[in-house]
Amino acid sequence: MNLKEKYGEWGIILGATEGVGKATAEKIAQGGMNVVLVGRREEKLHELGKEISEKYNVEHLVIRADFSEENAADEIFEKTKDLDMGFMSYVACLHRFGKLQDTEWEWHQKMLNVNINTFLKCFYHYMGIFTKQKRGAVVNYSSLTGVTSSPYNAQYGACKAYIAKLTEAVAYESRGCVDVMAATLGSTITPSWLQNQPGGEEGKKAIAAAMTPEAVADEIFENLGKVRSLVVGERNRKNVHHWHCDLTADEAAEYMGKFYE
């Protein structure tokens, strides 16, 4: 699909370094768009940018940003203000395991910044541009933890619910003008996900049930412009339906909580 013709010259991936961010960047480059890669690890982003530019014959721009910092977004806007923007995707997220009140307040502030404040600033900013030019697309990433709620990872799940519900609503508001999607992911084989998996048979089972970032991105781009809220993966869709229709909210939270106990 020629995304460049449909949406514009440049797309921005906020949290592009690896996993789903990287797969999303590759997907829009494959569609002919130049990529703005944003994240903390500048060197890795430059490597990825070079790789993408060579493979898909598009330009790339790297912006170093720490989404947990108050003014991270302003610098990003400044650096993309002269580009013909047509796509944005917010992938960045931050979590911290433990009971809510046992996690230092500083971490809660950081999680709010990464998962909500910087997200909202970026979504608001680029939606303003895309709406004015009547073309563009947005894919924001949520998680199954935002469906069930996520004991011992409460802040993360709640922020993911915020992202999903905000994006779903805006997707409806902007239908026929800007293609917006809330993509809800289950287990996805990314470097940070792998770090949290147990070893042995249990770990193997978890990996066998998880999706690759490439499969996630494929499904999303097949549905972009058609579906506004997508739970990615048949197994994940079945789980959501089961939690919503066979369990109470208390039972669903318990199911998720038992993973971390």
Added chain:
Amino acid sequence: MNLKEKYGEWGIILGATEGVGKATAEKIAQGGMNVVLVGRREEKLHELGKEISEKYNVEHLVIRADFSEENAADEIFEKTKDLDMGFMSYVACLHRFGKLQDTEWEWHQKMLNVNINTFLKCFYHYMGIFTKQKRGAVVNYSSLTGVTSSPYNAQYGACKAYIAKLTEAVAYESRGCVDVMAATLGSTITPSWLQNQPGGEEGKKAIAAAMTPEAVADEIFENLGKVRSLVVGERNRKNVHHWHCDLTADEAAEYMGKFYE
């Protein structure tokens, strides 16, 4: 029910002036607890406090606070630090109708402050106290708009989803120690809700289908300590089940969006 014996001397209602906040304050006063009433309209809070003190023979304390201000919570904590606290309820909320990118950024910042930042600070603070003393209860208020997402009221719905999912998770984490409930409300006959209703037959129908704040509070306190996530009202529970099990997320958002179009 003797709430004072079970939870402690004092309860705090954040957003107590009217509607559900007022009904919650009356409920804990009826259970023997002294009430800390927090809100912007000091005079109305003093009136309510006097009324409650006379009716239920309990003490009251009024704290003036604007939850949209950065440091609103700190002052509240300072003023309650010497009280034996045993209950908190976050009722305050702020909304603004319109498309996300058409609402001035200043309003988004205010909504984030009222609906998320100040909420989280308060929940975190009092959960710390209640957990340490191994007694206490929390009721945080969410809304059906956080279930479906809420086009043209996107920020509000997303924040309400955040409150629900954070509270559900923490309720599981603290089960058997602190009684925490996420209460999800549908249409409730409060002064601010009435302002947004249409006139004529349609308005009458809406009012007939809505619950009173007193009925809401009754159902919540009957279930506090037993249910952690409660959709209040049989009609509302049926709607949630219908949206989750018979509609896609896109259809549910469309259903909600059509109200505001």
